[in-house]
Amino acid sequence: MITALDHIAIAVPDFEKAIKRFMEDFGLPFEGTEDVVPAKTSTAFFPLPPTNIELVHPLNGEGPIATYLEKRGGGLHHLCFRSDNIEEDVARLK
Known part of the structure; x- marks a missing residue:
């Protein structure tokens, strides 16, 4: 059974500008960044209990987030x- 919304991910074309905006304009606490090299993605985390907002940006301008931004914008x-029970949920949602 799905029990909660863990996070919402937002693709952003300008990583630093988006981080600044979420901190200054929205007043959200900033938890830090992480580069996920296998996914070619940079991420920034903003806890907003009971969930989180995660900004995603292409690492080195490539990867699936870069493709997403090219096709759809941010x-x-x-x-x-x-x-x-992830297996049960996947089976039910297929």
């Missing part, structure tokens, strides 16, 4: 849910 990229 915006909602994905929602991530928590589950107490």
Whole structure:
């Protein structure tokens, strides 16, 4: 069963500008960044209990986020849910 919304991911074309905007304009606490090299993605984390906002940006201008931005521009990229039984949820949602 899906138990919670873990995070909302937003693809952004300008990583530093977006981080600054979420901190200054929206007043959200900034938890830091992480480069996810296998996914060619840079991420920034903003906790907003009971969920989180995650900004995603292409690492070195390549990868799936770069393709997404080229096709669609910035915006909602994905929602991530928590589950107490992922196999059951995947089977049910197919």
